[in-house]
Amino acid sequence: MSTSAADHGHADWHRMSALELGRLFESGSADPREVTDDFLARANAADPAHRIYVRLLEARARAEADAAAARAKSGLRRHALDGVPLSWKDLFDTAGEATAAGSLPLKNRMPERDAEVLARATRAGAVCLGKTTMTELAFSGLGINPNFGTPANAHDERIERVPGGSSAGAGVSVARGLAAAAIGTDTGGSVRIPAAWNGLVGLKTTTGRLPLAGTVPLSPTFDTVGPLARNVEDAAALLSLLEGRQTRSLEAFDLTRATFWLPGGIAWSQLDDGIAAALEAAIRRLLHGGARIVEHGLPELDEIDALAWSPKTSRLVAEAHAQWGDMLAANKAGIYPPVYERVMAGASIAATDIVAADLKRAEIRARYLAATAGVDAVLLPSIAISPPPIAALEAGGDAYFRANRMALRNATIGNQLGLCAVTLPAGYDQLGLPVGLMLQAQPFMEEKLLRLALAVERILRE
Template structure:
């Protein structure tokens, strides 16, 4: 991993934006499969403008002139949004920026490029047969998956090419790659950020959100793209009661994940957090309820699949077609069952300030291994999606932050809560991040 950007947004306050951009862009152009499109002229112009305004004494937003990437699921005016596919190449260009992109521009961000992704965001692995798979920068000795679907987004931040990456999270697409690449990813409560101008996977579960290098930077990015900025309280870990759910979420942990998670719990406990092993048996119901993505994706894709299925990643097409089996009556009933499950889960969550769990139960597998075996791919995909997708089903919010020892493969710690508990989750995460760094 290079160190072009290894600092927080606040720490870059006096850094020349143009000098930083000139250093980054050559690396971005050589970055394997990370970007599907770059905007060098516009990025340099934004950086130069920010420098000129600062020299003139103008007070600028912290993000002004700093490089930010945008997942290629999201509209940028004048371009066709490809969503990691080739099948959309003949579609008309977007008439306007998506709201989140417009808000980033308003905060002065220098949009450096569109990032690669799993085709149509339908996988937590990050493979893309059309544009290549960006290798995980956390391991120089092996070509490992970055996680998905926001694969290029995570690598753009983890490689030091951006201070932040705009992405999406339907079943973990921000948190999975953040965990596997060793950065921070925050999935807000879905309703807080507009999803307009993004190609849908699941209209029920889609969330537009971002990943960064620190919790404070995630807090800042959320304040830029959300409808209403949060007020994050100062919170000591001695003030919180955190549940470690024993049902499903701790199953099949790889040894390094188990060891890292246990060490993280020890650090949080030493810092004063009250940790409670709680069964949360309702979590066993999540897998059967979590069927929205396939059905809703099939509704959007069925015409394209009928005409152009040969242009799809076969793994993505297979998952989308599975959604055709859900009847309208079953779909309506699924929504009713989900509402009931959320209500029961929220009653159990009322005794705690947040949930703690590993973001994913495995470390990043080698790319070649998952490319070579469909069975291995789908097994890994299911494991990667298992924990984070439960929070989407809950309509909740969650953040993944690194909890591995330096020099080892990344492991993510997920802190999660119910809908609209974003401020509390972020406050706990900020205190947890400080404890884990000690």
């Protein structure tokens, strides 16, 4: 559907999807320079303490918007998202601009070139607005970072709640209308958690689908790149942007031909009441929409959860320590204590235990893939709990670690098994906070997963 300048004035740009903005640029109904200026002005006004954006890259953004405007005027736009303003998590290298991954010892780290995915997006014409705040070294699902700033969840104006992490500022930048979409990373849920808690779509790509070159690592075995967006079509367009290819038309899957697995077990246990109620309603809507839902146990989920969280066999913790243990030991006073504790726990993990865990993970994965080969996706709550208040957790301790594990628990499964997954808004809890429903699919099935997600999104929005 075409959109005119009369239909969408200046005040509405920040509420529009990334593809809607792209269509305005294509038709000449909006100018990338004016839209970029509007987003920059909004970010400066809404985020004076830099809790959402570590820094805005205003000169870069305006230069990129100038180039996008010239291409649009000449009919030479490079991509459906050419000229669209995006935010980038502060672990993607940006040439000549500090990239600190939320850690004070890295505050003067100055890359010489852009991360590969940022370079691809820039070549396709996307505008880089700036770098968003994140959990230190991407090592938490809550999004708390006292040293660089913790952005408050976008859906509670009364109590400042955790935004979800580690792509904290990424989620809040989109939910508060300070970017058309955001790019983050997901090692154990770090795209899907802030997306779910801020009412967005978050895509966890299959391990290896998108390059990690130029990203500050946490655990190279599990690190993945993915978008946070207003809707599924935007997420699909962003995936194409990051892959360096053109956007293809996304057709919704026929839900009457879809089979979903509802596994119960660990992933559906200990849900907050409001989350359980919202997801039960969402499942009923899928059934009414013609989807086939199979309720059956899937013990591999419980097994991979136990393996992932065992303190003696965590490859993620071991790799985090191998990457950052020396730096943290030399700068303990400047490190957020919960992150320091989790990373340094890797010092006591034995190599033989990691190898044994790798073999066990591969065996569980093989059984999971065989068991789920006949279904289109597995349905899970994106997060078991609603976002807690920041003040209750910032000091760390047992409350922090309990909340962190419950935030990460379900999302981590997909990383451990090397799958792709997407979280979709699925209603609200009793506090009026967003609830996410996760669709988890087999590796490298993003295109089919996004078609399924588009169909589910339409049912849930009716």
